[in-house]
Amino acid sequence: MNRENSVDVWDGAKYSQFRSSLEYTCPSHGGWGMVRIAMLIPQSHQLFVCPSACGRHGALGAIQQGLKKRLSYLYLEESDVISGYDDTIYDAVDELLERLPQRPKVFIVFVSCIDDLIGTDGEAVIAELSLRYPDIQFRMGHMNPIQSDSDEPPLVTTWKTVYSLMERTADTVFPAVNMLGNYVPIDSKSELIRILKELGIELCHIGNMHTYDELKNMGNHALNLLIAPSVEKIAKELKREQGIEYLKLPTNYNLSEINENYRVLFHKLLELGLMEADISFTKIENILKESEKKAIFAIQKAKILIGEKKINIDYSAFNNPFSAARFFYDNGFSIAKVYAKEMDEEDADYIWLKNHTDIKIIPIKKHDIVNTWKEYEDSISIGLEAAYVSGSRHVVSVFQDEKMYGYHGVCLLMEQLMNCIKEDADLEDVINSAGLVV
Amino acid sequence: MGKLCMTLPPFSPDYSGVCSALFPFDALTVLHDASGCTGNYTGYDEARWFRSRSPIYCSGLREIDAILGDDEKLIQKVLYALEDVKPEIIALVGSPVPMVIGADMEGIAAEIESRTGIMSVGFATTGIRYYPQGIEMVYKNVVQRILKEDETEAVREENTVNIFGATPIDFGRSNTIEDLTKLLADNGIKVNQALWENVKKSDVVQLKNAACNIVVSHAGIALAEYMKKHYGIPYVTELPYGECYAFLWLEKLKKVMANTCKESYQPVKKEEYNESAQAKILIIGEQLQCNSIRNAIWAETKEVCDVAGICGWDTRFAKANDSFLESEAEIERSLNDEKYDCIIGDPLYQDLLHAKKNFYEVAHYAVSSKIANEKAISLIGKNISHLKNLSLTDFS
Numbered sequence: 001m002n003r004e005n006s007v008d009v010w011d012g013a014k015y016s017q018f019r020s021s022l023e024y025t026c027p028s029h030g031g032w033g034m035v036r037i038a039m040l041i042p043q044s045h046q047l048f049v050c051p052s053a054c055g056r057h058g059a060l061g062a063i064q065q066g067l068k069k070r071l072s073y074l075y076l077e078e079s080d081v082i083s084g085y086d087d088t089i090y091d092a093v094d095e096l097l098e099r100l101p102q103r104p105k106v107f108i109v110f111v112s113c114i115d116d117l118i119g120t121d122g123e124a125v126i127a128e129l130s131l132r133y134p135d136i137q138f139r140m141g142h143m144n145p146i147q148s149d150s151d152e153p154p155l156v157t158t159w160k161t162v163y164s165l166m167e168r169t170a171d172t173v174f175p176a177v178n179m180l181g182n183y184v185p186i187d188s189k190s191e192l193i194r195i196l197k198e199l200g201i202e203l204c205h206i207g208n209m210h211t212y213d214e215l216k217n218m219g220n221h222a223l224n225l226l227i228a229p230s231v232e233k234i235a236k237e238l239k240r241e242q243g244i245e246y247l248k249l250p251t252n253y254n255l256s257e258i259n260e261n262y263r264v265l266f267h268k269l270l271e272l273g274l275m276e277a278d279i280s281f282t283k284i285e286n287i288l289k290e291s292e293k294k295a296i297f298a299i300q301k302a303k304i305l306i307g308e309k310k311i312n313i314d315y316s317a318f319n320n321p322f323s324a325a326r327f328f329y330d331n332g333f334s335i336a337k338v339y340a341k342e343m344d345e346e347d348a349d350y351i352w353l354k355n356h357t358d359i360k361i362i363p364i365k366k367h368d369i370v371n372t373w374k375e376y377e378d379s380i381s382i383g384l385e386a387a388y389v390s391g392s393r394h395v396v397s398v399f400q401d402e403k404m405y406g407y408h409g410v411c412l413l414m415e416q417l418m419n420c421i422k423e424d425a426d427l428e429d430v431i432n433s434a435g436l437v438v
Numbered sequence: 439m440g441k442l443c444m445t446l447p448p449f450s451p452d453y454s455g456v457c458s459a460l461f462p463f464d465a466l467t468v469l470h471d472a473s474g475c476t477g478n479y480t481g482y483d484e485a486r487w488f489r490s491r492s493p494i495y496c497s498g499l500r501e502i503d504a505i506l507g508d509d510e511k512l513i514q515k516v517l518y519a520l521e522d523v524k525p526e527i528i529a530l531v532g533s534p535v536p537m538v539i540g541a542d543m544e545g546i547a548a549e550i551e552s553r554t555g556i557m558s559v560g561f562a563t564t565g566i567r568y569y570p571q572g573i574e575m576v577y578k579n580v581v582q583r584i585l586k587e588d589e590t591e592a593v594r595e596e597n598t599v600n601i602f603g604a605t606p607i608d609f610g611r612s613n614t615i616e617d618l619t620k621l622l623a624d625n626g627i628k629v630n631q632a633l634w635e636n637v638k639k640s641d642v643v644q645l646k647n648a649a650c651n652i653v654v655s656h657a658g659i660a661l662a663e664y665m666k667k668h669y670g671i672p673y674v675t676e677l678p679y680g681e682c683y684a685f686l687w688l689e690k691l692k693k694v695m696a697n698t699c700k701e702s703y704q705p706v707k708k709e710e711y712n713e714s715a716q717a718k719i720l721i722i723g724e725q726l727q728c729n730s731i732r733n734a735i736w737a738e739t740k741e742v743c744d745v746a747g748i749c750g751w752d753t754r755f756a757k758a759n760d761s762f763l764e765s766e767a768e769i770e771r772s773l774n775d776e777k778y779d780c781i782i783g784d785p786l787y788q789d790l791l792h793a794k795k796n797f798y799e800v801a802h803y804a805v806s807s808k809i810a811n812e813k814a815i816s817l818i819g820k821n822i823s824h825l826k827n828l829s830l831t832d833f834s
Contacts, residue, residue, distance in 0.1 A: 022515045053454075
């Protein structure tokens with residue numbers, strides 16, 4: 001271990017300077033964006049109330065994703081900023097509902113950063129609209145990155161908007177678990193789905209809901225399983241206001257922690273009465289053992305194929321890039337750099353990496369990135385920002401652990417790693433087809 | 439644009455115009471926003487962003503900074519960046535939040551200039567207006583300032599031109615400006631400066647030595663007027679699209695440069711164009727480029743066309759039936775006007791058509807960005823197969 005080589009951009013004076021630097025925006029920067037996340041709500045329409053500029057990236061992203069027909073804009077002008085625009089919203093909604101070919105079941109009124117300073121009474125707007133159109137569920141949405149350093153950044157508020165449509169109406173809950181926080185359902189071959197099925201429990205995801213009623217009915221399911229930190233706030237609200245239980249088990253690639261997560265899950269299911277205390281675990285244990293064995297084999301196979309090739313990872317690929325880096329390091333892969341947007345000084349994996357490895361931790365948004373990115377490097381990058389900055393020849397295009405969970409998630413990750421070295425990536429093509437929105 | 443918009447995406451905003459016009463300069467540019475505005479520009483309005491080293495940044499504005507009006511935080515970030523970036527110019531670019539809090543972008547820039555000695559410029563962009571206004575602001579606040587501060591005499595160089603109004607927001611990744619430069623060179627005319635790539639302050643000073651200015655988009659008109667007034671440099675507008683019109687346009691340019699033609703506006707003389715004829719073709723997009731397409735079609739077929747402009751408009755370059763469209767509703771109405779059986783414009787306008795019409799796609803980056811970028815074509819001079827097919831099959 002060579003501590004001399006470790007990059008300490010997070011440390012001391014330089015770290016504090018990093019925190020207040022101008023931010024570089026890589027061509028590979030972005031993700032799903034608020035529009036696409038809220039589009040997960042079936043039978044919904046979005047109206048963005050903002051200066052026209054604020055809507056450009058979302059609208060073009062929606063066109064790329066084939067979602068634009070469910071997205072409209074009400075452009076604000078200087079006079080609206082001065083006099084407020086509540087009435088303008090009502091008029092726009094009236095007109096939209098007349099002109100839309102299909103009446104939506106859910107209508108989201110999104111406001112942008114400027115509204116945080118203007119202070120539109122969102123609750124009053126929603127109350128008035130609900131009064132006018134009682135057959136439609138209205139919600140406010142906030143596309144306000146100006147709040148990114150608060151406890152209610154846009155991702156958190158958007159998930160709140162989405163999952164607030166779940167409603168507990170039944171006296172008895174259904175034996176089903178909702179997975180919250182991932183944009184797409186986990187892979188259908190996941191052992192989690194098989195195990196729950198074995199227990200007579202269905203695993204649900206909003207991406208599989210085709211109607212508003214199906215989304216609403218998720219409120220009658222027994223448990224919300226949180227796999228990303230951004231949904232914790234809404235899960236707590238749903239528990240407080242509607243009694244919907246939740247359990248936080250973030251995506252993890254460390255095999256022993258995956259095992260531990262399953263123990264915690266079984267304990268919760270027992271507590272909720274979804275598992276019998278005297279149930280024979282043999283079949284479930286067999287599934288777990290078989291899945292773990294497959295994951296170990298996948299890691300070994302990937303390790304042989306990848307060898308000592310350098311791997312870079314970034315925060316866009318994994319909800320916790322430090323935890324992912326530690327997983328690779330522990331399994332003998334040669335992790336070179338972790339590109340992070342933010343850093344939690346108390347994150348155990350970050351601290352461990354910092355103290356025990358010479359992995360470089362690079363602040364991806366720091367201004368000097370513009371001078372340091374490379375055209376070409378014989379390495380692998382997991383995540384497009386890492387790929388752009390390091391110039392990696394091979395690229396795994398994955399966002400926020402998508403489709404990956406549990407032992408099968410490890411297998412998927414290894415499969416993508418092994419596939420990526422088969423050819424050189426055309427990064428510009430990869431970025432364009434990803435439809436990224438900041 | 440008017441209020442409600444259901445189909446089209448918002449067009450490129452003023453701050454993207456500023457950043458795009460500054461891109462080729464040796465400038466450290468800061469968009470004063472939280473992240474989304476910068477994402478608009480880098481993700482959808484800047485065709486050159488991939489693998490560029492242009493130091494264009496987001497200030498990372500947060501609510502507390504906005505509420506407290508903490509300009510010093512922004513200044514400190516700029517000073518920190520100057521440890522690694524050594525620009526000739528520093529630019530601060532406004533966005534909707536600075537507009538709401540009344541941030542004095544010009545004042546903050548003046549403070550930075552007084553501390554660093556580097557030319558610093560503030561732009562009160564709002565995200566409510568459109569890209570031509572942003573490009574115009576750069577021409578006014580940066581180019582004109584450099585020219586004003588320069589004390590050297592202009593030395594007129596024969597057969598040299600400047601090109602104003604050229605940014606990829608209009609031309610995407612097409613080879614339009616390269617083809618124009620080549621066409622001019624083939625005709626013995628040298629491009630003195632196009633403000634298109636690798637621009638230094640010392641290059642800007644050379645603008646005043648050109649024999650003529652070429653204005654290729656609405657955004658370049660004001661600078662051309664300024665150069666005409668202060669340096670006596672005439673200008674011609676539009677682009678030499680198509681073979682026949684390229685010939686006429688070049689003739690006009692040569693006459694203007696030789697000072698044998700007083701009218702500096704339209705290469706196609708008014709009396710030659712049958713303005714009263716009923717047009718069956720509508721060309722929609724940036725005004726001067728649409729005019730260029732119209733003239734190319736007229737030169738080959740004597741077919742008249744109407745032009746509908748978006749984002750910027752100058753009545754001096756409009757014909758009687760032309761129009762400036764300021765809302766999606768107005769665009770929809772024009773596209774569906776029964777008198778037009780053919781539309782030329784960005785592919786995304788097709789979604790507003792109620793019935794099928796002949797539609798010829800000429801991508802406009804300010805509208806469809808990279809979605810239709812492969813349809814951004816150069817129509818300069820001989821590279822007109824697209825337009826030629828169009829004219830022969832549909833307009834004759």
